[in-house]
Amino acid sequence: MMRNTFLLLLLSIFCLSCSKQPDGSNKSEFDFSYSIDTVMVDPGDGIIYLKRGLNIAALFTDKKQLFNFNPDIPELEVIDLEKLNVDHRIKMEKEGPLGTGDPRNILISTDGKIFFTSFVDVREFNAQLDSLKTYTIPKEKFEGLDADEALGADFHVSADGKFLFVPYGPEDFQKAKNGLAIIDLGTMDLKKVPLDLFERSNEYVRTWIENGNLQSQTRETLNYYQLKEKLIISSHNFNEAVLYDLTTDSLTHKVFKSKLTPNAKKVSERTTGNSFEEMLEIGEEAQKQVEFGNFLYDDKSEKVFRFTTDLDRMIGDSATFKNVITIFDSDLNQLHEEVVNFNRPNFSFFKDGKLYSYVNIEDELGFAVFTFDF
DSSP, rough: OOOOOSSSTTOOOOOOOOOOOOSSSOSSOOOOOOEEEEEEOTTTTTTOOOTTTTTEEEEOTTTTTTEEETTTTTTTEEEEEETEEHHHHHHHHEESSTBBOSSSSSEEESSSEEEEOOOEEEEEOTSSSSSSEEOOOBBBBBBTTTTEEEEEEEEEOOTOOOOOEEEEEESSSSSSOEEEEEETTOOEEEEEEEETHHHHHHOOOOEETTTTTEEOOOOOOEEEEEEEEEEEEEEETTTTEEEEEEOOEEEEEEEEOOOOOOOOOOSSSOOOSSHHHHHHHHHHHTTTTEEEEEEEEEEETTEEEEEEEEEEEEEETEEEEEEEEEETTTOOOOOEEEEEEOOSSSSSEEEEEHHHHEETHHHHOOOOOEEEEO
16 A cells, blocks of 8 residues: 655645734634645556546545546446555446446435436436436426426435435526526425526626627536535635525525635626637636635534635736635534635545545545644
8 A cells, every 4th residue: 555645835734823814914713723644545456547536436424435436447446545445346337227327426325325417317326236226307397397497407416315406497508597406306396496696606607609609608507515404505606605404495695704815706897708719818817716615514523614716916927826714613604714825625525534635646546634723
């Protein structure tokens, strides 16, 4: 087994209350420190599929194993997070009675079922992977939708595997969605949760129109993170979140205030380009805006974490960014924010009170392991 620890920026850092506050002081709401180590995963006799990072990977609820799906073969790589090695590989098939299809992501439910979600369906395997149930999700004419409404293609399965979260709204893809549909996979009943986050996010869509014809258009999506019985819904454009309680059907809107970054992206003066070159210019400017990450819950500290990036300064034509960590309690009350000396984590999860974040080191799988003390 390979295990490396690097005393390098991003890979091993110790920082004690090192945030830079707006007034230049180091004062913070509470003492905060962090250290970062890097561990490597032993691939055994094969290689670990990293062509898509860990974009098609899922964590077991006990956080002892990780499934990483290789769609090229296809197979599941079962990674032991205790021993940091590939425990075994499970051969799958793309088509047929136990076919995975072309999944965009996977989820392992609390009762051990494995869900493969694509643009067109949801495939539910039992824990032994020898039984498959497929849910075909019709985009239009789904019972519960209005005549001019349709479902989107952004499917997310609930932690218990009982519900599907999917945006709904006008059939015209250029128009903003109206809200989130919650589909009971047992009965296929649909419930609507109206959300203005879709309409507000639509202002940031960039469009390429040439000779009067639509060539391409960017797509705004929301982030979903389930924290126990609450679904956290957020946009990378805004410093806020909506909490939907799955047991009471109630909505709570949380608006946060940052002293270190703007609280929303500015809407660009130009959102339409008349050529590919103009679209690149508009996109480069948009990338200099603040970017709010998804939420992550640590069940040991009972705190929620979020990472944000924002433009720090321009050096010639090069942009440098600052990275901010924000800490909340389990009800999403903001407790602390601080500038940190590491980039926003990639595929990440908390295990034993430490944050594990995927890193690719010379095409081998590693995790930056963050220890937070506060």
